[in-house]
Amino acid sequence: MTSLPRGSAATGHGLARRRRAVAAVGAVSAGLLVLSACDAPTPMATVTVGKSSKSAEAVCYEDGKNLGREEATKCALKKASDSIKVPQGETLRIGVDPEVADKGWSLWINGQQVTPAYKKTYYAFQGVDLFADQQGQAAPKTLYISIVQQSGSQFQGVWNFKLENADA
Numbered sequence: 001m002t003s004l005p006r007g008s009a010a011t012g013h014g015l016a017r018r019r020r021a022v023a024a025v026g027a028v029s030a031g032l033l034v035l036s037a038c039d040a041p042t043p044m045a046t047v048t049v050g051k052s053s054k055s056a057e058a059v060c061y062e063d064g065k066n067l068g069r070e071e072a073t074k075c076a077l078k079k080a081s082d083s084i085k086v087p088q089g090e091t092l093r094i095g096v097d098p099e100v101a102d103k104g105w106s107l108w109i110n111g112q113q114v115t116p117a118y119k120k121t122y123y124a125f126q127g128v129d130l131f132a133d134q135q136g137q138a139a140p141k142t143l144y145i146s147i148v149q150q151s152g153s154q155f156q157g158v159w160n161f162k163l164e165n166a167d168a
Contacts, residue, residue: 040063041057042057042058042061042157043057043058043061043096043097043099043100043149043157044056044057044096044097044159045058045094045095045096045097045100045105045147045159045161046094046095046096047084047092047093047094047145047161047163048092048093048094048095049084049085049086049087049090049091049092049093049163050087050090052084052085053084054082054083054084054161056080056082056159056160056161057159058157058158058159059075059078059080059158059159059160060072060074060075060078060157060158061156061157061158062156064099064103064156064157065156066154066155066156067155067156067157067158068155069153069155071155072148072150072155072158073111075146075158075160076108076111076144076146076148076158076160077110077111077144078158078160079144079160079162080144080160080161080162081162082161082162083142083161083162083163083164084161084162084163084164085163085164085165085166086130086131086163086164086165086166087166087167088129088131088165088166088167089127089128089129090166091124091125091126091127091128092124092125092128092130092163093122093123093124093125094107094122094123094124094125094147095121095122096121096122096147096149096159097121098121100121100147100149100157101118101119101120101121102119103119103149103150103151103154103156104117104118104119104149104150104151105117105118105147105148105149105150106118106147106148106150107125107145107146107147107148108145108146108147108148109130109143109144109145109146110143110144111144111146113148117150117151130143130163131143131165131167131168139165139168140165141164141165141168142162142163142164142165143162143163144160144161144162144163145160145161145163146158146159146160146161147159147161
C-alpha cells in the first residue's frame with residue numbers, strides 16, 4: 001500500500017499524460033514544419049489509350065508563372081520515362097486539372113505545338129494515327145508528347161508522356 005494521501009497518485013499520472021500530450025504536439029508541429037518546406041504538388045495531366053492510363057505531374061511548373069516559349073520548348077523536349085502503348089487508330093484521351101483547363105492547354109509532339117489551345121479538362125483525339133509513315137520516312141516507334149499549359153503567349157507548365165507504337 002502507498003503512503004500518498006488520497007488523490008496524489010492521480011496528480012502524478014496527470015503530469016505524465018501532459019508530458020505525452022506536449023511531446024505529441026511537438027512531433028506534429030515538427031512534421032508540419034518539414035512538410036511546409038516541400039514544394040506543393042503540381043497539377044496533374046493524364047493520357048489514356050484504351051484501358052491504359054498514365055498520369056504525371058509537370059516537368060516544368062512555376063506555380064502558374066510564365067515560363068516563356070523558349071523554356072517551355074526545352075521542357076517539352078525532356079524525355080518522359082513511363083510509356084503507354086498506342087495501337088494504330090486508337091483514341092488518345094487527355095485529361096488535365098481544372099486549373100490547367102481554365103488557362104488553356106495544347107498538345108505538342110516532339111517539342112512542336114500541333115493543336116490550338118483547348119479550355120477543356122478532357123479531350124479525345126479519335127482515330128488519330130500518330131505512328132503513320134510521314135513524307136517517305138518510316139513510322140516512328142516512339143513519340144514524346146507534351147501537354148503545355150498556355151494562355152496566349154504565356155506558357156505556365158509542361159507535362160510529358162512517352163507513346164510507343166503497339167503495332168511495331
